[in-house]
Amino acid sequence: MKHAMWILWPSFLVGVVAEGVFFSMVDPTDLHLFGQPLELSRSAVYTLGFFLFWAFAAASSALTCWLQHGINGSESSDA
Amino acid sequence: MRHPASGLPPAPAGVSPGGSDSEASLYEVRQKIYPRAVHGWFARWRIALVLATQLIFYGLPWLVWNARPAVLFDLGARKFYVFGWVLWPQDFIFLTGLLVVSALSLFLFTAVAGRLFCGYACPQTVYTEIFMWIERMVEGDRMQRMRLDRGPANAVRLSRKALKHGLWIGIALWTGLTFVGYFTPIRTLLGEVASATLGPWETFWILFYSFATYGNAGWMREQVCKYMCPYARFQSAMFDRDTLIITYDAQRGEPRGSRSRSADRARLGVGDCVDCGICVQVCPTGIDIRKGLQYECIGCAACIDGCDQVMDKMGYARGLIRYSTLNAVAAKWDVRRMWRRVLRTRTLIYGALLLAITCVLLGALYLRTPLKVDVIRDRAMLARETRDGMIENVYRLQIMNTSERDRRFTITATPESGRAGLQVMAAQPVAVAGAHTASVAVAVRADPANLKPGTYTIRFHVEDADDPALKVDEKSRFYMR
Numbered sequence: 247m248k249h250a251m252w253i254l255w256p257s258f259l260v261g262v263v264a265e266g267v268f269f270s271m272v273d274p275t276d277l278h279l280f281g282q283p284l285e286l287s288r289s290a291v292y293t294l295g296f297f298l299f300w301a302f303a304a305a306s307s308a309l310t311c312w313l314q315h316g317i318n319g320s321e322s323s324d325a
Numbered sequence: 326m327r328h329p330a331s332g333l334p335p336a337p338a339g340v341s342p343g344g345s346d347s348e349a350s351l352y353e354v355r356q357k358i359y360p361r362a363v364h365g366w367f368a369r370w371r372i373a374l375v376l377a378t379q380l381i382f383y384g385l386p387w388l389v390w391n392a393r394p395a396v397l398f399d400l401g402a403r404k405f406y407v408f409g410w411v412l413w414p415q416d417f418i419f420l421t422g423l424l425v426v427s428a429l430s431l432f433l434f435t436a437v438a439g440r441l442f443c444g445y446a447c448p449q450t451v452y453t454e455i456f457m458w459i460e461r462m463v464e465g466d467r468m469q470r471m472r473l474d475r476g477p478a479n480a481v482r483l484s485r486k487a488l489k490h491g492l493w494i495g496i497a498l499w500t501g502l503t504f505v506g507y508f509t510p511i512r513t514l515l516g517e518v519a520s521a522t523l524g525p526w527e528t529f530w531i532l533f534y535s536f537a538t539y540g541n542a543g544w545m546r547e548q549v550c551k552y553m554c555p556y557a558r559f560q561s562a563m564f565d566r567d568t569l570i571i572t573y574d575a576q577r578g579e580p581r582g583s584r585s586r587s588a589d590r591a592r593l594g595v596g597d598c599v600d601c602g603i604c605v606q607v608c609p610t611g612i613d614i615r616k617g618l619q620y621e622c623i624g625c626a627a628c629i630d631g632c633d634q635v636m637d638k639m640g641y642a643r644g645l646i647r648y649s650t651l652n653a654v655a656a657k658w659d660v661r662r663m664w665r666r667v668l669r670t671r672t673l674i675y676g677a678l679l680l681a682i683t684c685v686l687l688g689a690l691y692l693r694t695p696l697k698v699d700v701i702r703d704r705a706m707l708a709r710e711t712r713d714g715m716i717e718n719v720y721r722l723q724i725m726n727t728s729e730r731d732r733r734f735t736i737t738a739t740p741e742s743g744r745a746g747l748q749v750m751a752a753q754p755v756a757v758a759g760a761h762t763a764s765v766a767v768a769v770r771a772d773p774a775n776l777k778p779g780t781y782t783i784r785f786h787v788e789d790a791d792d793p794a795l796k797v798d799e800k801s802r803f804y805m806r
């Protein structure tokens with residue numbers, strides 16, 4: 247549970263920042279997917295974009311958590 | 326967490342970090358902490374700030390300005406309305422400036438008085454405060470709540486709980502609606518809710534935000550501050566021995582011990598702390614401030630109010646727990662001396678920076694020309710010859726009227742280096758409605774008799790036909806063949 251918070255929350259913050267920076271520079275209607283213009287409303291793209299950013303950041307946090315876990319584990323077994 | 330500047334031993338957390346018992350307590354969050362209601366000077370301040378911030382948050386979307394919402398982040402049209410200003414993606418710099426100002430304010434406040442933000446203005450604190458207030462209204466104060474939770478699951482308990490959660494969910498939903506009301510005009514939104522025609526994305530965000538509010542303020546509470554908040558962790562970098570923090574005056578309070586009101590402290594050999602535990606009971610994060618500064622302390626000052634009441638009852642001087650600095654407590658400085666140190670180089674630098682950036686930002690916002698022009702050359706064709714022997718280049722001009730008035734613009738063009746006149750072929754003047762963009766195809770012609778073949782830098786001048794003071798120059802290139 248605590249791990250879930252440690253993964254979801256920082257990635258949420260990073261997701262918010264990424265969303266803000268990205269979409270203040272890029273207009274969703276200019277985006278293309280596999281050469282096709284996206285046929286979605288702007289709010290749809292904003293929402294999906296946000297969750298995409300969040301998901302990627304969460305994946306990174308999860309990896310960090312997982313790697314750190316291994317290190318702490320080996321340290322405590324050495325001691 | 327260590328406080329490098331504090332010189333205090335890193336105080337152990339109230340809850341052992343990690344380990345299965347704290348893990349379990351996350352599932353049954355309210356298991357231990359039943360904050361007791363507290364009254365006093367700081368509690369009144371907190372209530373005032375809760376009211377103020379919430380009045381702003383819930384009220385702003387309803388304000389009307391120029392027959393439109395005063396504050397509206399219209400993501401669909403990529404325009405932000407903030408009172409008299411209409412901000413476009415090109416004004417991103419102002420948003421950045423605003424973030425810098427917020428960060429600096431946070432540094433300043435933290436250096437001066439620790440976690441002021443946490444205790445009084447953080448949405449997490451504010452909503453927790455509101456939710457706890459409801460809890461108190463429905464379930465009673467600390468003892469009654471504990472008894473209710475320990476008692477049998479009878480009709481009284483179930484109805485109380487149902488009422489509490491009902492009220493919580495109601496507030497959470499209204500909060501979610503208000504949040505989305507910053508992005509969609511709130512009156513439209515309410516109309517859509519009433520007629521059940523709310524769009525899928527709006528529905529989703531209202532529910533998402535409501536759920537977050539309900540979960541964080543109703544269930545997670547102090548866990549958010551303890552485990553999730555990055556600010557709680559890096560604040561120690563902004564603290565030093567002259568930062569005002571909530572401190573327990575151990576020299577005065579110890580050795581603690583209970584005694585009767587009339588007992589002679591000197592004869593008993595006890596300090597001023599009567600070990601009543603009020604300071605622990607009122608603490609929303611459930612820590613004992615008498616163990617020294619701990620990272621869980623959100624600086625809400627509830628323990629100050631609580632202890633002052635006890636001191637009053639005992640007939641002792643107030644301020645056994647008070648806002649003070651580590652230096653001041655250690656050296657027993659008076660308030661004047663302490664405040665002189667609070668205004669130290671660090672805070673003065675933060676303060677000066679903050680003032681400077683705020684002024685620049687406001688100045689820039691005030692002087693901002695409500696007109697922006699982008700020139701895009703037609704890439705398909707460099708230059709062509711017209712029937713009457715002139716050379717013509719074609720451009721597209723994006724004229725953004727960022728004011729809210731309808732305006733008419735005239736377009737002229739001149740080569741950078743004096744000489745020959747350029748002829749601008751476009752339907753003039755160009756009318757652009759308030760807060761709108763016009764895209765105009767413009768052909769520019771030059772007489773080959775006046776201009777040798779080559780590339781020339783030219784300037785477009787876009788000028789308000791009714792207000793010549795409002796004009797913008799934009800560079801582009803002109804090909805002559």
Ligand code: SF4
Nearest residue numbers: 598599601602604632
């Ligand atoms: S409230 Fe004051 S007197 Fe009571 S235990 Fe806390 S510090 Fe001691």
Ligand code: SF4
Nearest residue numbers: 608622623625626628
């Ligand atoms: S120790 Fe005092 S100031 Fe800190 S969180 Fe607890 S009640 Fe608030």
